[in-house]
Amino acid sequence: MIVASGTLDFLSVNVWHILMAIGNLLILVLILKKFLFKPVQNILKQREEEISGAYSKAEEALKEAESERELYREKLDGAKAEADELIESASKRAKAESAEIIANAREEAAVRRKHAEEDIELSRRKAAEELKGTVSEMVIELASEVVGREIDEKAHKELIDEAISSLGE
Amino acid sequence: MNIEVTGAKILLELPFGITITETQVNMWLVMIGIAVFCAWLTHDLKVRPTSKRQIVAEYIVKTAENFVTGNMGAKWKWFVPYIAALFSLAMFSSLISLLGMYPPTSDLNTTAGWAIMTFVMITFYKIKTNGLGGYAKGLTEPIFVMTPMNILGEFATPLSMAFRMFGNVASGTVVSALVYAALATLNNAVFGWLPGILGEAAEKLPILQLGIPAVLSLYFDVFSGVLQAFIFCMLTMLYIASAAEKE
Numbered sequence: 001m002i003v004a005s006g007t008l009d010f011l012s013v014n015v016w017h018i019l020m021a022i023g024n025l026l027i028l029v030l031i032l033k034k035f036l037f038k039p040v041q042n043i044l045k046q047r048e049e050e051i052s053g054a055y056s057k058a059e060e061a062l063k064e065a066e067s068e069r070e071l072y073r074e075k076l077d078g079a080k081a082e083a084d085e086l087i088e089s090a091s092k093r094a095k096a097e098s099a100e101i102i103a104n105a106r107e108e109a110a111v112r113r114k115h116a117e118e119d120i121e122l123s124r125r126k127a128a129e130e131l132k133g134t135v136s137e138m139v140i141e142l143a144s145e146v147v148g149r150e151i152d153e154k155a156h157k158e159l160i161d162e163a164i165s166s167l168g169e
Numbered sequence: 170m171n172i173e174v175t176g177a178k179i180l181l182e183l184p185f186g187i188t189i190t191e192t193q194v195n196m197w198l199v200m201i202g203i204a205v206f207c208a209w210l211t212h213d214l215k216v217r218p219t220s221k222r223q224i225v226a227e228y229i230v231k232t233a234e235n236f237v238t239g240n241m242g243a244k245w246k247w248f249v250p251y252i253a254a255l256f257s258l259a260m261f262s263s264l265i266s267l268l269g270m271y272p273p274t275s276d277l278n279t280t281a282g283w284a285i286m287t288f289v290m291i292t293f294y295k296i297k298t299n300g301l302g303g304y305a306k307g308l309t310e311p312i313f314v315m316t317p318m319n320i321l322g323e324f325a326t327p328l329s330m331a332f333r334m335f336g337n338v339a340s341g342t343v344v345s346a347l348v349y350a351a352l353a354t355l356n357n358a359v360f361g362w363l364p365g366i367l368g369e370a371a372e373k374l375p376i377l378q379l380g381i382p383a384v385l386s387l388y389f390d391v392f393s394g395v396l397q398a399f400i401f402c403m404l405t406m407l408y409i410a411s412a413a414e415k416e
Contacts, residue, residue, distance in 0.1 A: 010176050010339070014278050016187045021273075021282025024196050028203065028254040035207035037250050040230040043214040043223075050216055 136160040177276050191271040192279055199261045199273070229253075240403065241410040248406075255283060256402045263338050263394025267386065274397070275339035281331040287405045288327035294412040330404055334397045341389025349382055 139160055177190035210226040218224055233253040237245055259274060266272040273279045296304045308319040 011277055012176055013281070014188070017190070017192060017276065017278035018282040018285065020193055021196070021279040022286055024193075024200060025254060025258055025283055025286065028200050028258050029250050031200065031204045032207060032254050032257070033250045035204055036211055036226065036253070037230060039211040039214055040226050043216060044227065044230075046216045 132161060132164045135164055177271055177273075190276070192273045192276040195265055195270050196258070196262055196273040196279065198270075199258060199265060203257050203261065236402075237406060240406045245406075245410065248409075252402050252406060255405065256398050259283070259334065259398035259401055260395055263398065264390060266338075266342065266390045266394070272338055272342070272390075272394075274334055274394070275342050277331065277335045277339075280334040280401075281327075283334075283401065284327035284331035287330060287408060288324075290405075291326065291408050291412045292323070294409055298413055326408060330401060334401050337393050337397045338389075341385075341393055345382060345385055345389060348385055352381060 136157060140156065177192040179188050179190050180194060181189035183189065207226075210222055210229070213220075214223050214226070218227070233256075234246065234249050237249045237252050241248065262273040262279070264272075266275075292304075295307070299307060308323070309316050310319075
């Protein structure tokens with residue numbers, strides 16, 4: 001290896017230099033591939049994947065939202081129906097209850113009235129009985145005083161009672 | 170005044186007659202620069218870009234892909250790195266002259282190497298598409314007598330490509346050197362008559378050399394360098410794509 005001086009001719013042909021020019025070009029092809037095209041293309045590919053991924057994700061999310069909306073609508077409809085039913089049943093029950101209460105009240109009132117009537121009847125009877133007793137005694141007393149002799153209380157009581165009760169009817 | 174226009178300086182002599190010249194060294198520098206630039210552009214890429222660096226990197230890749238697939242079709246996507254390498258190497262090898270360095274593209278060996286690559290691929294795809302017989306038969310058309318012409322035509326393609334780029338870049342250097350020398354002479358002539366020390370000082374000051382070479386450099390180094398790289402890539406793509414098409 002000698003450090004040389006001098007120059008080539010302006011127009012010279014040298015096979016080694018031609019080969020070196022070709023080699024340099026091919027080496028630069030590899031350099032560009034490694035340092036420029038590969039990394040940039042990788043990034044572009046990744047970006048494409050990411051974008052298509054984002055698109056499919058968005059589509060998925062849209063679909064999911066749609067189905068969820070449908071679900072909620074169904075649920076809402078169901079809830080509405082349920083609420084209607086609930087109200088209806090409640091009102092029905094209320095009606096039934098009120099009817100029952102009224103019926104009960106009526107019944108009770110009727111029972112009470114009956115009782116009252118019976119009480120009244122009983123009282124009337126008692127009074128009548130008492131009155132009968134009193135009247136018959138009075139009559140016997142009166143009659144004995146009028147007749148001046150003792151009426152056999154036992155013998156005539158039945159007769160008098162009969163007369164009074166026929167009166168009191 | 171002597172104007173000397175030479176090729177690349179020989180820097181090293183290796184065994185088997187291999188020499189390393191400015192052409193190779195400068196091309197390696199360009200390659201290192203491109204590699205460092207790309208590595209810087211694409212380190213720490215994110216799926217959601219946060220840096221301008223990444224946007225520039227993606228823009229370059231997409232532009233290169235559109236450039237190749239737009240001219241050749243979508244099935245040639247694998248060819249993108251080759252065209253990108255060819256374009257960047259050709260362009261920066263020409264633009265390096267802006268730094269006052271020897272542009273590797275003004276060495277015929279460089280452009281010839283790339284043109285040979287194109288030629289090999291053209292021929293490969295012609296044979297692949299039409300078969301060896303079809304390729305040979307294609308050379309004899311439209312009549313048998315045309316065969317030598319056709320064979321010449323096959324070689325004319327890489328030859329013209331190599332010389333086009335070499336000629337443009339190298340001629341830029343030559344014209345720049347000539348104009349610079351002419352301006353220096355003119356400078357001496359205009360300011361040389363000034364008396365005494367004033368004249369000597371004016372002669373040494375490159376007053377006239379200030380403006381015009383810059384404009385020329387803008388054309389030959391920047392515009393021509395980029396344009397020739399573009400043309401070389403376009404021709405490579407179009408020739409190869411049409412070679413791969415069934416006739």
